Amino acid sequence: MAGEETPPPRRTLGDYAIHQGPRHFSSIAVPATNRALEMKPTFLTLVSTNQFTAMDHEDPQTHLATFYELVGTMGF
Numbered sequence: 001m002a003g004e005e006t007p008p009p010r011r012t013l014g015d016y017a018i019h020q021g022p023r024h025f026s027s028i029a030v031p032a033t034n035r036a037l038e039m040k041p042t043f044l045t046l047v048s049t050n051q052f053t054a055m056d057h058e059d060p061q062t063h064l065a066t067f068y069e070l071v072g073t074m075g076f
Contacts, residue, residue, distance in 0.1 A: 046070055 047070060052063040 043070070043074060 047067070050063070050066055050070070052058060052060065054060075
């Protein structure tokens, strides 16, 4: 009939596990280089001790500035 709407298709639980929304891509660019990069344990320790946990007292802009400073010390 003209006024009836068709019901939406049935969805399984697996359908709900698939991301349907817009994709958000990272703004961090991977450097274009052919040589292998070495991640030193000291650098990994610095990054892991300065993780952003989104607490009320943390400023995301300050965290990013610190992260970029740490990455800048690697020297590609």
